[in-house]
Amino acid sequence: MTTEPPSPGISISKTAEPSTLDVSVGPQHPGSGHCRILIRVDGDYIVSADPDIGYVHRGCEKIAEYRNYVSNIPHLERPNIADAIHLNWGYVLPIEELQGVVVPPRGKYISTIAAEMNRIMSHLYGLAIMQGVFSGHTTIFMWAFGDRDLFIELAEMLTGARLTYSFLVPGGPRRDLPFGFEDRLSRLLDYFEKRLVEYDRIFFSNPSVIARAKGIGVLKREDAKKLGVVGPVLRASGVKYDVRKVEPYGAYADLEFDIPTFEEGDSYSRYLIRFEEMKQSVRIIRQALEKIPKGPIARKAPLVAPEGEATGRVESSRGEITYLVMGDNSDKPSRVKIMNGSFRNLIALPFLVRNVHVADMPIIYGSLDYWPVEADR
């Protein structure tokens, strides 16, 4: 890159090589948060890319050392408002492990239902903005965003908030299923399954989408393993790895579902994998609604955690989130470390946009479903 950092906004600067130019893309809001990518182009081809992140860094890990365990929940789920339940759950699991609190079965089922609803909402957001708008497809943007709102309304009914729920605290979820919730949710799933067929027709089987995304940004299986990418990006490259199966938490051990994988590893298979995961989420919610046991939803957990450390993980919409929580016999954690899907998938971006057309960069970026705020924390 150039010796002087380019100024913010779009800027172009000359490089030592006469045929190449450095272009600064960002730090405008590309659909999920602010980040900048410095690319070096040779004509229409990207020679190299250097992601410059941190525009939305807010020091979550530092703040967490000064708040008590429960008041950490609202701010630790803020980094990804599209996927708040998973950020919340991953943080709560190690605290429960430290305290030795076991969530009652009904609580686990309610958490699982909320998490899978959140997965559908997050994938719909990705489908609308990251995949729809970035490939210039406005119909799927309107459709997916409209349907996402129906799930948001039900999430509000369950948790009291539309996006940032703070629904899970150590010990279990905050609320039981409200009256009439099961009925409304299963009717919404009936509707949503019909919509998925239409999504396929208008977007996934659309020749213009296929022409735009197929064969673009191929991440081979060995590269995916080497780079340590997670979640849908990993599974689209043919690695069958999902925390819900590998280390079941919540009610996932009791429920039947498949882990969809694709062999191609291109942008189109990363689009499709989220589509297949939404179908599996519908299946999980239906089973959970059927099997949900009666009984208490939560246990009382102490406000203090004993000395020690615990590592917990969940499968979020963007891949595995691992939390390290260290306790020191006080009501505040002495260290919280967040390792989330967006930050781990970031390494794939400079790898994939090498030697592609500039116009393919938004497609690859969108297929990674990269969420800058989650990565920056």
Place this chain on the structure above:
Amino acid sequence: MSQVSLSREEAIIGKLKARFPEAIEETKIDRARRVTIHFEKDHVQEIAMFMRDELGFDHVKGVAGVDLPTQKKIEVLYFAGSYSNAEVQDFIVILKAQLPRDNPIIASVVSVWESAHFHERETFEMFGVKFEGHPDLRKLLTLDNWEGPPPMLKDIKFPEMGQR
């Protein structure tokens, strides 16, 4: 937890101890599927290589720093995981090394685990740990004009965030 369910954890510890009798200082089975290994910092690359090639831990989930001001140490934690080896896919092996707080230097593992690239950059920035041999050790998250000490150290407080 029964002995049987912990045998896989003990097997990993046994293999590491047999190969590095000097470098492994302390081992702990936190619970099923979680193993913590304390090792001597000079052997980080050999241990990483052995973990990757012999035990199948092909990526790191993260690299974390922990500041221990009372012991005048900075701890570096590597969270190793596996995609390739189906037997240990569900494991997280936490490799821990202690570095002196006034001069924290450790060899980079990027040549072994490419996935550590951005995690090491973050730990360098937040804790001041110098990863020798890292291809591109630059600041990542903080502002370009941040000139203070590494912000995650315990003695750095931000009063505007309510930290006293």
